[in-house]
Amino acid sequence: MSTEGPINLKQDRRQWLKTSATVLGASLLPLPAMPSEVAQAETAPGTAQTKPGETKSAARFFTPAQHTLVEELSETIIPADSHSGGAKAAQVADYIEQALRETVDNSQKSVWRDGLRLIDLMSQHYNGKSFVDSSSDERIAVLTVLSDNDHMTDLPEVRFFRDLKGLTVRGYYTSKIGIDDELEYRGNRMLTEYVGCDDPTPKSR
Amino acid sequence: MDRKEANGVMRMHGESSRMAESGIDPKKTYDAVVVGSGAAGGMAAHVLTIHGLQVLLLEAGKKLPIEQELRSMQWPYDNAYRGALPPDHASITFNEYTIRRPPYGAGLEKTKHLHSYVGSTDYVKNIVVDERENPYTGTNYAWVRARCLGGKTNIWGRLALRLSDYDFKAKSRDGYGENWPISYSDLAPYYDKVDLYLGITGVKENLPYLPDSIFQRPTKLNCAEVTLKQSLQKMGRTLTQYRAGVTSDGLKHNQYRSQCFGRGACERKGGCDIHAAFDSPTGLIYPAMDTGNLALRTNAVVREVTIDAQTGKASGVHFVDSETMKDYTVRARVVLVAASTLESARLLLLSKSRLYPNGLANSSGHVGHNFCEHIMGPGVVGLAQDLVGKPSTLDDGRPGGFYLTRFRNLAEKHPKFIRGYGFEGGSGARMFPEGTDRHGFGASFKEEVRRNEGAYISMGAFGEVLARYENYVDLDPVVKDKWGIPALRFHYNFGDNEHRMAEDMKETAQEMFEAAGFKTVHVSSRVLTEGWSIHELGTARMGSDPKTSVLNQFQQSHDVKNLFVVDGSAFVNASCQNPTWTIMSLCWRSCDYLADELGKGNL
Numbered sequence: 018m019s020t021e022g023p024i025n026l027k028q029d030r031r032q033w034l035k036t037s038a039t040v041l042g043a044s045l046l047p048l049p050a051m052p053s054e055v056a057q058a059e060t061a062p063g064t065a066q067t068k069p070g071e072t073k074s075a076a077r078f079f080t081p082a083q084h085t086l087v088e089e090l091s092e093t094i095i096p097a098d099s100h101s102g103g104a105k106a107a108q109v110a111d112y113i114e115q116a117l118r119e120t121v122d123n124s125q126k127s128v129w130r131d132g133l134r135l136i137d138l139m140s141q142h143y144n145g146k147s148f149v150d151s152s153s154d155e156r157i158a159v160l161t162v163l164s165d166n167d168h169m170t171d172l173p174e175v176r177f178f179r180d181l182k183g184l185t186v187r188g189y190y191t192s193k194i195g196i197d198d199e200l201e202y203r204g205n206r207m208l209t210e211y212v213g214c215d216d217p218t219p220k221s222r
Numbered sequence: 223m224d225r226k227e228a229n230g231v232m233r234m235h236g237e238s239s240r241m242a243e244s245g246i247d248p249k250k251t252y253d254a255v256v257v258g259s260g261a262a263g264g265m266a267a268h269v270l271t272i273h274g275l276q277v278l279l280l281e282a283g284k285k286l287p288i289e290q291e292l293r294s295m296q297w298p299y300d301n302a303y304r305g306a307l308p309p310d311h312a313s314i315t316f317n318e319y320t321i322r323r324p325p326y327g328a329g330l331e332k333t334k335h336l337h338s339y340v341g342s343t344d345y346v347k348n349i350v351v352d353e354r355e356n357p358y359t360g361t362n363y364a365w366v367r368a369r370c371l372g373g374k375t376n377i378w379g380r381l382a383l384r385l386s387d388y389d390f391k392a393k394s395r396d397g398y399g400e401n402w403p404i405s406y407s408d409l410a411p412y413y414d415k416v417d418l419y420l421g422i423t424g425v426k427e428n429l430p431y432l433p434d435s436i437f438q439r440p441t442k443l444n445c446a447e448v449t450l451k452q453s454l455q456k457m458g459r460t461l462t463q464y465r466a467g468v469t470s471d472g473l474k475h476n477q478y479r480s481q482c483f484g485r486g487a488c489e490r491k492g493g494c495d496i497h498a499a500f501d502s503p504t505g506l507i508y509p510a511m512d513t514g515n516l517a518l519r520t521n522a523v524v525r526e527v528t529i530d531a532q533t534g535k536a537s538g539v540h541f542v543d544s545e546t547m548k549d550y551t552v553r554a555r556v557v558l559v560a561a562s563t564l565e566s567a568r569l570l571l572l573s574k575s576r577l578y579p580n581g582l583a584n585s586s587g588h589v590g591h592n593f594c595e596h597i598m599g600p601g602v603v604g605l606a607q608d609l610v611g612k613p614s615t616l617d618d619g620r621p622g623g624f625y626l627t628r629f630r631n632l633a634e635k636h637p638k639f640i641r642g643y644g645f646e647g648g649s650g651a652r653m654f655p656e657g658t659d660r661h662g663f664g665a666s667f668k669e670e671v672r673r674n675e676g677a678y679i680s681m682g683a684f685g686e687v688l689a690r691y692e693n694y695v696d697l698d699p700v701v702k703d704k705w706g707i708p709a710l711r712f713h714y715n716f717g718d719n720e721h722r723m724a725e726d727m728k729e730t731a732q733e734m735f736e737a738a739g740f741k742t743v744h745v746s747s748r749v750l751t752e753g754w755s756i757h758e759l760g761t762a763r764m765g766s767d768p769k770t771s772v773l774n775q776f777q778q779s780h781d782v783k784n785l786f787v788v789d790g791s792a793f794v795n796a797s798c799q800n801p802t803w804t805i806m807s808l809c810w811r812s813c814d815y816l817a818d819e820l821g822k823g824n825l
């Protein structure tokens with residue numbers, strides 16, 4: 018795939034959708050765009066409306082193949098590097114699975130069902146193979162198309178990308194790996210005194 | 223934390239819930255009945271029981287097992303929802319407040335439970351009310367209510383500021399509105415009492431417009447905050463350590479509260495499970511129970527203040543049990559309404575009778591009017607570039623960052639608006655990093671989040687909303703709450719002065735960050751929905767003229783001598799300082815007067 022400037026997603030998608038219109042049906046036509054205030058993420062990602070947790074229901078939201086795909090997608094969003102593990106090590110896909118299994122927001126569920134298929138269509142179009150079979154650079158190329166066009170919230174694949182990124186970020190930075198290894202967060206412990214500016218070493222007790 | 227203290231709290235929980243169940247003596251006439259157990263009701267219970275009065279405290283909400291709710295040191299990965307709401311709960315977003323009209327529950331029916339914007343985490347979902355059970359109507363308003371023992375003090379932000387004569391005598395300075403019927407010197411001794419009894423951290427600044435408290439050990443500023451402070455000094459502006467209603471040294475006289483141990487999850491808005499941060503139950507109500515003079519009844523939704531038709535005086539209250547729906551009547555020599563500003567106005571309006579057809583204490587027609595608060599929204603986020611890429615620091619082990627004090631309309635008059643505003647802010651690394659809403663993904667995204675983690679600094683403004691007669695609440699003729707009680711209807715909007723002030727807030731915020739050398743990340747000019755500040759005030763204002771005010775300087779009804787309204791409804795204007803410390807100081811003063819008058823047989 019060439020890298021001469023950003024790809025116009027709206028032009029490209031006609032081609033890759035054509036190949037699969039029969040499989041996907043009409044659900045992938047553009048939707049009304051999200052109001053820009055929503056797009057702007059009103060508060061911290063922590064305040065998203067629904068979040069996963071324990072549940073008695075063992076029913077999985079993802080098939081094993083989809084789970085693998087989500088693992089690779091989330092790892093592409095937050096990869097392992099020399100500093101710390103990435104989304105895969107932090108088991109972000111499991112977190113996302115729970116979120117989707119438990120949400121009462123059916124539109125979010127369909128964004129994901131459609132999105133996972135669209136990602137593979139895009140990958141076939143740009144890389145000639147599925148997302149999971151693609152190299153790391155090829156995966157980045159696919160997500161770059163979506164990221165560069167992430168204002169096009171009328172497109173289901175863009176909505177999917179935004180939700181994927183949001184859940185990955187939330188899952189990762191609330192994980193032990195995210196907090197301890199990546200951010201090296203030092204708070205949430207008993208202190209005799211907050212240290213402040215003059216002396217950067219906290220006295221822990 | 224001291225083990226003994228933790229056990230003390232647990233033991234007390236057992237005792238107080240027993241008391242709650244043993245409930246009330248229907249044959250007894252209490253010296254005083256207090257409606258509501260938040261900052262105001264808790265303070266009333268404390269002061270009156272110390273005076274030896276037999277007090278009944280009625281609270282509409284439950285007594286929550288609060289330690290289970292708060293979980294101040296829980297790691298997100300140990301929480302089933304990583305700290306966010308379970309799937310059957312949702313909170314109202316800024317968008318929804320803006321594009322919909324109250325009641326917000328109707329039309330937002332995806333989830334079983336719906337909360338105000340504050341109810342957006344697992345830690346507060348049982349503290350704030352379910353909007354569906356507690357509807358209101360009228361103009362857009364983000365009304366945050368906590369119905370449980372302690373009310374909103376379980377989750378308050380703890381910024382504890384005094385008012386000054388710049389506020390009490392604001393009319394004398396700019397001609398607008400009314401002066402308070404008291405001066406700073408009347409209240410100062412009571413501010414002192416509240417400081418000493420509840421504990422407050424901060425640093426003395428000797429500012430005439432923001433008087434100092436009697437502070438315990440202050441928290442410290444971190445590096446970006448010090449940079450901002452120094453830069454502001456050159457502009458003649460003051461940035462001071464967050465003045466928090468938190469005991470940093472501990473309180474020898476209170477066995478239910480520990481000193482602050484600077485733990486990171488303080489900003490979680492889920493309260494402080496060792497009660498270093500003030501909350502009404504451990505700060506005021508449990509100690510009041512220890513006097514043996516307090517009876518507490520939770521799940522008691524007061525629907526009316528009753529009247530003795532002969533004397534025209536208050537005789538007690540009617541309440542409905544929130545669970546069983548059974549009705550009860552209790553009798554008292556004095557009634558104190560402390561249900562929070564808007565709920566107190568609602569209760570007065572609900573208490574209509576042949577004698578008082580417009581509602582109780584309302585011969586002036588001012589109940590529900592002159593409703594005011596603080597305008598919020600404008601603010602700035604910046605990066606202290608010298609901190610980018612530095613090793614991780616511990617920045618959030620304290621109850622707050624900084625307060626940038628008012629600087630408008632002090633010595634000089636601003637050409638575009640009257641009154642003032644201050645900023646709350648903070649800087650440094652947090653448990654959940656800032657900056658994850660940046661564009662992009664992948665290795666560079668991850669690295670940028672990490673490098674910038676400790677370098678963010680931000681602040682947001684709180685400005686005075688003028689008290690105007692036209693801003694008011696009344697009862698909705700149709701809509702009722704879960705208990706069949708008429709809902710409150712809002713007629714409330716920000717005015718021109720507020721919008722012009724908001725414009726200035728945005729400009730000065732950006733200027734001050736630029737002057738300090740921070741890189742601006744985001745400037746917000748958007749005004750948040752009315753009510754966002756959770757500082758609603760002024761619906762039963764004090765004054766010396768019974769024709770234009772509801773209460774006298776002791777929060778006593780001009781019309782009904784044995785009726786007191788001891789919460790923020792008594793405020794004459796909102797000032798720009800957070801109200802809770804003033805609410806409690808006023809209440810203490812009024813309750814001293816009340817006990818004295820009762821003793822003299824004047825009530």
Ligand SMILES: Cc1cc2nc3c(=O)[nH]c(=O)nc-3n(C[C@H](O)[C@H](O)[C@H](O)COP(=O)(O)OP(=O)(O)OC[C@H]3O[C@@H](n4cnc5c(N)ncnc54)[C@H](O)[C@@H]3O)c2cc1C
Nearest residue numbers: 258260261262282369373374379380381524562800801802
């Ligand atoms: C997230 C948050 C942050 C805040 N930050 C700050 C801050 O930094 N600084 C500051 O000064 N203030 C802050 N506040 C505001 C502060 O909490 C309030 O000013 C204070 O709690 C008001 O006390 P109150 O007693 O009037 O009302 P509340 O604390 O609300 O208590 C009222 C009580 O009355 C009960 N009640 C209501 N109706 C009835 C009825 N009909 N019958 C019986 N009981 C009834 C309620 O259930 C409640 O328990 C904050 C509030 C919130 C929610």
Ligand code: SF4
Nearest residue numbers: 482483484485488494
């Ligand atoms: S920092 Fe202090 S006030 Fe805040 S939760 Fe911890 S102990 Fe409580």
